[in-house]
Amino acid sequence: NAGVMQNPRHLVRRRGQEARLRCSPMKGHSHVYWYRQLPEEGLKFMVYLQKENIIDESGMPKERFSAEFPKEGPSILRIQQVVRGDSAAYFCASSRFGQGTSPPEQYFGPGTRLTVT
């Protein structure tokens, strides 16, 4: 059973370009989460999606960032007009639908390291 997959693993963009980060959840998982880790900082939640729905985007910057999880295909985190401050590791996690009494555990991918030059 393959884990959460993210691609690309490393992405270099010049200032002003667009970055597209992809995440394929684990088989059977219908929930996707994106987190960002700035250099030497902790992980920060960005957005939580289910198929075709954004459930919680409270951690997303107001401008330039968007996320989607279409009916078919991977989840995409899109950053328009990147700036140097966007350089970070972006992690995707997935979980099953919560049917039990405890919140479902999240399984993380290896991350995409974005470098803006």
Add this chain to the structure above:
Amino acid sequence: DAKTTQPTSMDCAEGRAANLPCNHSTISGNEYVYWYRQIHSQGPQYIIHGLKNNETNEMASLIITEDRKSSTLILPHATLRDTAVYYCIVRASSNTGKLIFGQGTTLQVKP
């Protein structure tokens, strides 16, 4: 979700048990204790979770005090590969969304 407090760093000798404490004195009845770790530059890894009973899996054991105000993650035989930042996170049963990561405990396993 309740706030957690963890020591900033700990050392452990290889082969010995690593006991990582977490304080969550404001935890409420429907909140679970989750543990994750992040080995350098990798994605966080789920370890274990529990409500009030002690839990054990192939990776670790979780001991939760009777009043639920604190817990301890135990790695029974630490190896060098267990060197990582360990995060204790409290989540309500209704919280199917975001994980809120604190600073965690940096565990250094030494030969």
